[in-house]
Amino acid sequence: MPAPGQPAQGAIEERLVPLLEAAHRVWSSPQERRRMRAFGFIPAREPGVLKREWHGHQVRVGHDEVRFGRRGEGELAWRAGAGLRVNGDAYRPTPAGLALAEGMVTLIQAYERWVEAREGREERLRRGHWSTQDRRSLNALAETRRLQRLFNASSRRPARPR
Numbered sequence: 001m002p003a004p005g006q007p008a009q010g011a012i013e014e015r016l017v018p019l020l021e022a023a024h025r026v027w028s029s030p031q032e033r034r035r036m037r038a039f040g041f042i043p044a045r046e047p048g049v050l051k052r053e054w055h056g057h058q059v060r061v062g063h064d065e066v067r068f069g070r071r072g073e074g075e076l077a078w079r080a081g082a083g084l085r086v087n088g089d090a091y092r093p094t095p096a097g098l099a100l101a102e103g104m105v106t107l108i109q110a111y112e113r114w115v116e117a118r119e120g121r122e123e124r125l126r127r128g129h130w131s132t133q134d135r136r137s138l139n140a141l142a143e144t145r146r147l148q149r150l151f152n153a154s155s156r157r158p159a160r161p162r
Contacts, residue, residue: 012093012150013084016101019143020078023108024066026127036061039114054107057100068104076100102151109144116141 026032033041033050041050041061049062060067069075074087074096084091091097116124125139 012098012101012147013091015143015147015150016091016105017078017084018138019108019140019147020066020084020104021080022138023140024061024078024080027061027066028063032127035115036111039111055103057103057107059104059107066104068100068107070100074100076104098151102148105144105147105151108140109148112140112144 027036027050036050039052041052041059043049044051044060046062049060051058051060053059054068057068057070064081065077065079067075067077069077076091076097077085079085086092086094086097086100091101093101112124115127124141
């Protein structure tokens with residue numbers, strides 16, 4: 001049972017994993033990689049990897065993974081087949097894990113808003129975010145808002161008994 005004010009591990013993961021999987025699938029397409037470069041991502045030394053610094057975090061998007069981390073705080077990684085990891089271990093909603101996940105969600109949200117402002121809502125939605133868990137199209141902005149509500153709920157203190 002999670003502590004009061006803390007979301008269950010599954011509540012975050014059940015929304016975060018499909019969002020990261022869908023974002024990675026979209027970000028791996030050649031057309032989207034051109035958009036990502038316009039958004040500020042640059043090629044890394046590894047072939048096929050784009051990187052960017054985002055609010056002090058290092059972000060790397062490769063052929064089979066997305067990594068988001070900051071030196072001294074750890075790294076959140078989603079890898080095809082391996083799932084969601086924090087510092088190489090299975091994701092748990094610890095304060096560090098939640099902070100990294102929230103930062104990644106904020107990046108996805110900022111990117112989707114940027115695409116919408118640049119190309120319109122229809123183009124943003126047309127890009128086809130979907131995951132292997134659920135073949136329905138995923139609205140990335142709506143999912144980021146849902147996740148942010150979960151993060152906000154996890155940071156609230158439980159109500160005092162009267």
